[in-house]
Amino acid sequence: MYILKPFSFSKRFPETEVIGSAFAGNQDQVIPLSFGFPAPESLPADKMTAATEAAMLSQGRQALAYSGGTGPKHIINWIKERSRLREIEATENEIIVTSGSSQAIDLITRTLTDPGDEIWVEAPTFFGALKTFRLAETTLFSFPIDENGLRVDLVEQELNERVKNNLPLPKLMYVIPNYQNPGGVNLSVDRRKRLAELAYKYNFFIIEDDAYVELSFDETYLPAIYSFGPERVVYLSTFSKIIAPGLRLGWAIGLSAIIEKMRILKIDGLTSVYVQEVTKNLLEQMDMDEQISYLNTIYLSRKNAMVSAIKQYFGDEVSFHEPNGGFFLWLTFPPQIDTSEFLDTAMLAGVSYIAGKHFFLQNEGYNHMRLSFTFCKEDIIHEAIKRLANTYYEYVNSKQMIEEVN
The missing domain is CATH 3.40.640.10 (Type I PLP-dependent aspartate aminotransferase-like (Major domain))
Structure with a gap:
């Protein structure tokens, strides 16, 4: 029987953090706002x-x-x-x-x-x-x-x-x-x-x-x-x-x-x-122009649903540029917020996102979050934003309580 000895991997691998719990574990009950995925029904x-x-x-x-x-x-x-x-x-x-x-x-x-x-x-x-x-x-x-x-x-x-x-x-x-x-x-x-x-x-x-x-x-x-x-x-x-x-x-x-x-x-x-x-x-x-028009009709509707839900549940707590295309909304929270701190709690509440820090080189972007509006239907997006807002405000309240105690 052989005894395995330690083996060193290539030094070219940097220390790269796995991008949140958005890609881990059983997600059957999770609404995925993290994935940059197309609408399933759009796949021909x-x-x-x-x-x-x-x-x-x-x-x-x-x-x-x-x-x-x-x-x-x-x-x-x-x-x-x-x-x-x-x-x-x-x-x-x-x-x-x-x-x-x-x-x-x-x-x-x-x-x-x-x-x-x-x-x-x-x-x-x-x-x-x-x-x-x-x-x-x-x-x-x-x-x-x-x-x-x-x-x-x-x-x-x-x-x-x-x-x-x-x-x-x-x-x-x-x-x-x-x-x-x-x-x-x-x-x-x-x-x-x-x-x-x-x-x-x-x-x-x-x-x-x-x-x-x-x-x-x-x-x-x-x-x-x-x-x-x-x-x-x-x-x-x-x-x-x-x-x-x-x-x-x-x-x-x-x-x-x-x-x-x-x-x-x-x-x-x-x-x-x-x-x-x-x-x-x-x-x-396939008529490609017809396919593009179909995609844009779906994604515009879903983007509008996400924007509407964010305004309803977050109000002035977040800001964002409203895109006129693409897949994503980029939310900005108050400077003291770290969106990676409530990612796991959001997953438990049944919604995923990508924390902002992953889109920067180092020690930046902690008060940002990326959401994808393309994958889920409008009613699901509405429910996801509601869950996300509840998770966020619970996080803010607990953060304030800890600060008061200290």
């Missing part, structure tokens, strides 16, 4: 069944081989055409299909940075991206957002200071320009232009993560940052928010030299050619 199960059958009937064994059938080429062409709506012109060599946009973030990071290089991000920002950047052993620096998105003026100010003092400049700037996760804000056109200009001037690349661009409730679409700086922007998007996250299909658009290196690092080869074949068939039978 019937059409997917037909598309899967067609993949086998039309391509058969080719679709199951390493290089696949006609699907991958069709998907690239679809991306090229759809990207023109964002004022993006790209060739086939400038596009790579990835296993979701998260893989694209990882590939770009490993292509354009070495350990110790700086990546600048928004504050708050998507915690999945932060995890990727930390695993790549990069140095992170953040800038606040306001109702018009990233404070590009502060980015420019910092760049100027770095040059004056001969300090390192960033290699990458990570931005979510439309219905930002978690803030829900859009980057203004003027700021998009200026950020692109700064990327050229100071020689850094922008990762433009545009996962939510299609989900515009008033059908207003701004030009991509890429359109102002194609030589210094890598543009990302995904099928996850408009068809189904289970497809795990996303894409990146950038200089062919970057895309070529991303292909080298993508050791899994072509992204699931069979899934691409099925998706090709799905796109052929």
Whole structure:
């Protein structure tokens, strides 16, 4: 019999806290406002069944081989055409299909940075991206957002200071320009232009993560940052928010030299050619504009239900930017509140959320909370906000009692 000896894991793993109890344990009785999940009824199960059958009937064994059938080429062409709506012109060599946009973030990071290089991000920002950047052993620096998105003026100010003092400049700037996760804000056109200009001037690349661009409730679409700086922007998007996250299909658009290196690092080869074949068939039978309109009708109604319930049960206790698209509401509580302190109690009351601290680099955002309005129906959202408010006020009252005793 062998005695197992201690074994040390790779040192590249940072100390990363599990993101709340929102993803742990039995959640059968929990209303999930934490998940960035689409509405279950929006997932095109019937059409997917037909598309899967067609993949086998039309391509058969080719679709199951390493290089696949006609699907991958069709998907690239679809991306090229759809990207023109964002004022993006790209060739086939400038596009790579990835296993979701998260893989694209990882590939770009490993292509354009070495350990110790700086990546600048928004504050708050998507915690999945932060995890990727930390695993790549990069140095992170953040800038606040306001109702018009990233404070590009502060980015420019910092760049100027770095040059004056001969300090390192960033290699990458990570931005979510439309219905930002978690803030829900859009980057203004003027700021998009200026950020692109700064990327050229100071020689850094922008990762433009545009996962939510299609989900515009008033059908207003701004030009991509890429359109102002194609030589210094890598543009990302995904099928996850408009068809189904289970497809795990996303894409990146950038200089062919970057895309070529991303292909080298993508050791899994072509992204699931069979899934691409099925998706090709799905796109052929689906009116995408009709699908987007359907999604936005659902999500607008659910967003309005959440906003109404928050105003009813929280009143002036919280503030938030009301997004006109996307998946999320970003709540701000009084400065002394730490939303992570009543997360477990909320779970016991049957509602989950993501505490604000997870969207910042360090020791920030404790009085914030992200809620998703897309997954649950309106009546369920109303009940969830009621439970959340009750939990919150119980927490505040207990906090006040402890302070009085002390």
